Amino acid sequence: MDAPSGSWSIYSRTEITNRYEILERVGYGAYSDVYRARRLSDSLIVALKEIHDYQSAFREIEALQILQNSPNIITLHEYFWREDEDAVLVLEFLRTDLASVIKEAKRNWEKGLSVGEIKRWMIQILLGIDACHRGSIVHRDLKPANLLISEDGVLKLADFGQSRILLEPSFGTGNNIPPEQNSPNHEWVLQQPEVLFDTENPEGTRNEEQETISKEDYLRELDHIKAKNPVDETDKETNIHDGDTSCLATCTASDIEDDPLKNSYTYEAEEHGQDESGDLTSCVGTRWFKAPELLYGSVDYGQEIDLWSLGCIFAELLMLEPLFPGTSDIDQLSRIINVLGNLTEETYPGCSKLPDYGKIFFNDKKNPSGLVACLPNRSPNEIHLVQKLVCYNPATRATAMELLEDSYFNEEPLPVPVNELRVPLTNSGQDESSQREWYNRDMDSDSDFEEFNGANVSTSEEHEYVKKIEVMGMTLTEMHSCHPDTVEWGKKFVQWLLSAGSRKYVEENPWIQRCSPP
Numbered sequence: 001m002d003a004p005s006g007s008w009s010i011y012s013r014t015e016i017t018n019r020y021e022i023l024e025r026v027g028y029g030a031y032s033d034v035y036r037a038r039r040l041s042d043s044l045i046v047a048l049k050e051i052h053d054y055q056s057a058f059r060e061i062e063a064l065q066i067l068q069n070s071p072n073i074i075t076l077h078e079y080f081w082r083e084d085e086d087a088v089l090v091l092e093f094l095r096t097d098l099a100s101v102i103k104e105a106k107r108n109w110e111k112g113l114s115v116g117e118i119k120r121w122m123i124q125i126l127l128g129i130d131a132c133h134r135g136s137i138v139h140r141d142l143k144p145a146n147l148l149i150s151e152d153g154v155l156k157l158a159d160f161g162q163s164r165i166l167l168e169p170s171f172g173t174g175n176n177i178p179p180e181q182n183s184p185n186h187e188w189v190l191q192q193p194e195v196l197f198d199t200e201n202p203e204g205t206r207n208e209e210q211e212t213i214s215k216e217d218y219l220r221e222l223d224h225i226k227a228k229n230p231v232d233e234t235d236k237e238t239n240i241h242d243g244d245t246s247c248l249a250t251c252t253a254s255d256i257e258d259d260p261l262k263n264s265y266t267y268e269a270e271e272h273g274q275d276e277s278g279d280l281t282s283c284v285g286t287r288w289f290k291a292p293e294l295l296y297g298s299v300d301y302g303q304e305i306d307l308w309s310l311g312c313i314f315a316e317l318l319m320l321e322p323l324f325p326g327t328s329d330i331d332q333l334s335r336i337i338n339v340l341g342n343l344t345e346e347t348y349p350g351c352s353k354l355p356d357y358g359k360i361f362f363n364d365k366k367n368p369s370g371l372v373a374c375l376p377n378r379s380p381n382e383i384h385l386v387q388k389l390v391c392y393n394p395a396t397r398a399t400a401m402e403l404l405e406d407s408y409f410n411e412e413p414l415p416v417p418v419n420e421l422r423v424p425l426t427n428s429g430q431d432e433s434s435q436r437e438w439y440n441r442d443m444d445s446d447s448d449f450e451e452f453n454g455a456n457v458s459t460s461e462e463h464e465y466v467k468k469i470e471v472m473g474m475t476l477t478e479m480h481s482c483h484p485d486t487v488e489w490g491k492k493f494v495q496w497l498l499s500a501g502s503r504k505y506v507e508e509n510p511w512i513q514r515c516s517p518p
């Protein structure tokens with residue numbers, strides 16, 4: 001996807017830099033760059049998430065505005081979004097995530113996670129999911145890397161870029177509206193995204209006399225905007241990193257090439273404007289956590305897809321290994337069938353009507369291994385809870401609230417207090433080594449950096465070069481005007497890239513082409 005004009009250089013946006021000192025980039029995702037920053041007014045450390053994709057930004061802001069009252073949902077302080085510019089969300093800064101906890105527990109904690117810790121992590125996840133589902137929001141991309149954690153152990157659901165509102169909650173009633181957003185200068189529903197506004201400083205970009213719009217107007221507006229701003233999902237050839245191992249995001253171009261179901265993915269249903277039937281898209285979520293109904297192309301799923309993902313996350317907390325680490329969507333289904341058995345009308349009434357059911361056949365699995373075999377040495381209660389979530393029939397999956405009420409969480413060993421949870425401080429942004437660890441995590445095994453192997457440049461130098469150039473902007477001249485010290489880094493890096501024969505990398509990355517030495 002082409003970068004929208006005005007993107008890339010968050011440093012050149014004075015409405016942001018007047019209020020925040022941008023300290024460093026701490027991460028990036030398919031469509032975003034995330035920076036650690038300091039609010040100038042009170043020195044609060046925040047995360048600035050610059051989102052390069054219209055729909056992801058729209059969804060994330062929309063969902064977060066509705067969910068701001070929940071302690072287990074990431075806090076959105078404010079956002080900046082003006083015409084022709086990327087949205088920049090000001091989020092609370094959270095130093096690590098559940099993927100890092102799992103990784104650390106597996107590598108360095110002798111007995112892994114204690115039962116008390118697992119229970120406390122689960123309770124926090126369940127509270128976050130319950131808040132989403134009560135707000136009629138389906139997250140659609142739950143995975144350990146999207147469960148961010150503060151240094152004092154509070155877990156928060158984050159990355160709502162794929163979320164959807166199934167039914168708009170409480171229109172016109174005032175419910176769920178945070179008090180500070182229920183004032184004339186704040187709007188809790190996302191309005192007029194063509195000219196959105198800085199929530200604390202709307203002058204000039206926002207008509208303050210705007211009236212509250214009705215539900216019907218809002219939905220009409222939403223449809224209109226979506227139709228005007230289609231997103232080509234096939235552009236999303238992106239690696240999603242999850243803890244130690246990276247896996248391809250669902251529905252990547254390579255998936256489609258390799259996959260016998262390739263003609264049957266549902267890209268259009270939502271992303272080119274929600275169709276009149278209100279169908280959703282099956283192209284959501286990270287594969288390992290993706291419910292079978294999505295793998296079979298369902299477009300009328302509900303919040304149950306989050307509950308399947310939750311079951312996979314719970315199993316991973318118990319075993320410190322992903323439950324179904326599929327390497328393609330077909331492999332994903334095959335792994336699930338090996339464990340749960342054949343997907344039939346008996347196990348999932350209605351499954352034969354799923355769009356892709358009958359397009360691919362797996363060998364009859366007479367003796368599936370069962371979830372018990374995947375969870376050796378775990379208690380019957382724990383296995384039972386996973387079974388309540390990781391089951392074919394979405395209608396029988398336990399809700400977050402039902403699970404919270406399960407006796408498992410009230411019996412010995414009790415959940416440890418939040419402040420006793422062990423939290424690896426991956427993303428401190430304060431000392432160089434931990435920064436690098438965080439950064440390296442992003443540059444996992446199937447990153448572009450593999451192409452650099454053999455070049456006479458150390459890994460840390462590579463990262464420094466790329467970090468500086470990517471963070472600073474597009475051209476050396478631009479970089480010079482912002483941060484003179486990066487010019488030498490930039491020149492050196494581009495020259496090295498070309499001399500190291502990484503022309504392919506240069507060709508495939510428009511941003512680096514624009515960094516070529518003058």
Ligand SMILES: Nc1ncnc2c1ncn2[C@@H]1O[C@H](COP(=O)(O)OP(=O)(O)OP(=O)(O)O)[C@@H](O)[C@H]1O
Pocket residue numbers: 026027028029030031032033034047049074091092093094095097145146148158159161240427
């Ligand atoms: N509030 C935050 N505080 C600290 N780090 C954050 C914060 N939000 C995001 N990050 C980090 O930035 C990176 C990208 O963020 P995020 O996953 O939200 O982006 P995305 O583009 O939506 O990602 P994805 O490709 O998974 O959809 C992640 O490594 C994440 O941990």
